[in-house]
Amino acid sequence: MSHPRIFARPVPNTAELTLAEVINRLRRHQDHLDLCRAMRLDTAPAASFEINDPADIDAFGHFLDECLGDDISDATAQTELRLRHRAERFIVARAAAIKTQIEPLRTEDRGAVRGALGRGRFGGVTSRDRMHEILADLHARAPWMAPAATAVMRAMNRATTAGPAPFQAPPMILIGGQGIGKSRWARDIARAFNVPAIDVDIGAANGAVFVLSGTERGWGSATPGRVVRTILMTHIVNPIVIVDEVDKIPNVIGTARGGSLPGAAEVLKSMIEPTTARAWTCPCLQLPVDLTRVSWIMTTNSLGGIPEPLLDRCLVVRIPDPTPDHLRLVAAGKIADMIADPDLRRDLLGMIGGLLDDRQAAGKRTSLRQVMRMIDRIDTALDLVRQN
Template sequence: MPTPKLPFLLTRFDSDVPHRSDISSRLREHLMRLRGHEIDDTVEIWDDTTGAISEHDLTRIHRRATAYVDRLRAASGTAHLKPDEKARLASIKDGVRATTITTEARADEIAAGLHAQMPWMAPATEVAWHAMRRCAQEGAPVFRLPPMIMVGPPGIGKSHWARALAAALGVPTTLVDAAAEAASFVVAGMQRGWANAGAGKPLDTILNHRVLNPIVIVDELEKAGAVRDTSGTRHNLTEALLALMEPKTAARWECPFYRVPFDMSGIGWIMTANSRRGLPEPLLSRCPPLVLPPLTLSDLIGFAQREGAARGLTTPALDAIIETLQHHRDRANALSLRVVQRMLDRAEQLERRPVLN
């Protein structure tokens, strides 16, 4: 359920800095009081008929007010941003909402739904279930899913499970393809000066949805590589992930593009791999992989029946899909959840098309 807004942007806006004239007025009023002159609401501070303030005083006040405002703007962290960038961050300067689990019954309900939908994903469901129950027991304002690495054959529904969990929690998701050449930039963002400079997908997701704890799916982690920029600096996906996964660094993480700190500690990281071979050791030491079994024909048929019923497919359509799956029982290894989903999509399209007379 949603909670009150929580801090996310960890800096002050330069638009919140007081105007120099306001500071000057306050300094002048303070000086007049120090010199024994009464100030009330009917007196204009800049109308000095008492002779308490000299031209030299005014010069000093102006200089101090200017220096003070300049220091505040420099410390704000947003003075360097363009107007459109400031406008985007302004939408979250008062905080963003977060999703939490308030009762253990709710945790049980979500876990039971995931298990009923994809029973072969039990190891991952159990991790999420314990995390949800712990959140409810502690009364935590933010549900924080511990980072996990799921290792299993392609097509068993690892990413599908992650999206199903996000849907049950009511949080947004985003997908990062670790096999992409610039995956580290997609995660952390790219600093100014590059042609494709911008924020990374995790930060973009939070800014777009204004939710502190989205789920970020990193697909095919074992294929992650590193790239070098024109100066020869190496950019590694593992390093980018570690900075965002470690609680201390994530709680005050500075975006390379915006160059301001954000609290990224609420993100739930779900990483998938087809094989343990090639997985980065620093990630393995922090996230022991969950090894998932290959799908059986029974798993595929059960998924088709449940998903087909949820889509409202007719019995003949479901029977045709199940018959097709059983016909290929000798090639069960070639079947996958993606194949079943395509079959369900095709059946749904055929049933919904208009009847031609």
């Protein structure tokens, strides 16, 4: 699988290469084109040739064409001298692009960007069968989250039609009662598919707008937002961003001088919308970042405060409250992890089950968060007993 872009064009998508490496890459590219011609497949894309190299040959070819202005695929036989001249021109053109676009950055940002060129990779690459196993395991632990798991399964079924594919999910808003484990489920999905999870709390200062977008170059504290920063650190282009309390998202935020700036709603919309996400400009780096492979899972208790343009871009998934049986299942799993003694486990589960029954009989709602709090209290009490 070729290496996906972290930055959109015109930022180069190749790691730094020696002259010999570029010549070798060009020679392989030309050999493939010659093979295609011999097989009467003149229109076959170069990317169909699996070279197992650390850079994307398709992007490499595009960048050559953009920088050098002529077409490597013309039918004229390439001599070694022409390959060498072409490689030299590529190295010069790449250096010029780097100088123009990356040299103005601060030293630490420059190093992160240089280190990411040509090193983008997918997380969560899995087969359809393995994907079904992962989702089945998650369903066994949180069956009330089935509507959200179904949305992921549909997206991954489409993605894995032709074979293993990276994790992806549509932008979705999970709406359900408080404390039922919506955010926890999203983190479990990220962990199960081995992709980074990026937590964004809309209730934070300024509605988390700077957490999402970062701060603009020129400020002393300028820094990329959490999404771009995570991609630069991990080189994984398909993290999951978990946005909590999205119903509190502001359209605008006030400034110290009485003015206003676009709020997190506008920023989030631009990061989700495919046409703008394809080359989303990071305010700090002033470089176009490709966010099209990022998965967005937002949580809310109500749709009331969510702007219509954001709702229109997301799949709304309604999550029911877990039943008492679901809560018993979660409690059994947690207590089994905590306690080895089967008799003590049985007694504690009986106690928790009794509390759940009493609350249900009284018409009281019990959330997953409350059950987890009960178990934490039990754990604390057991620690005190052990210490004494």
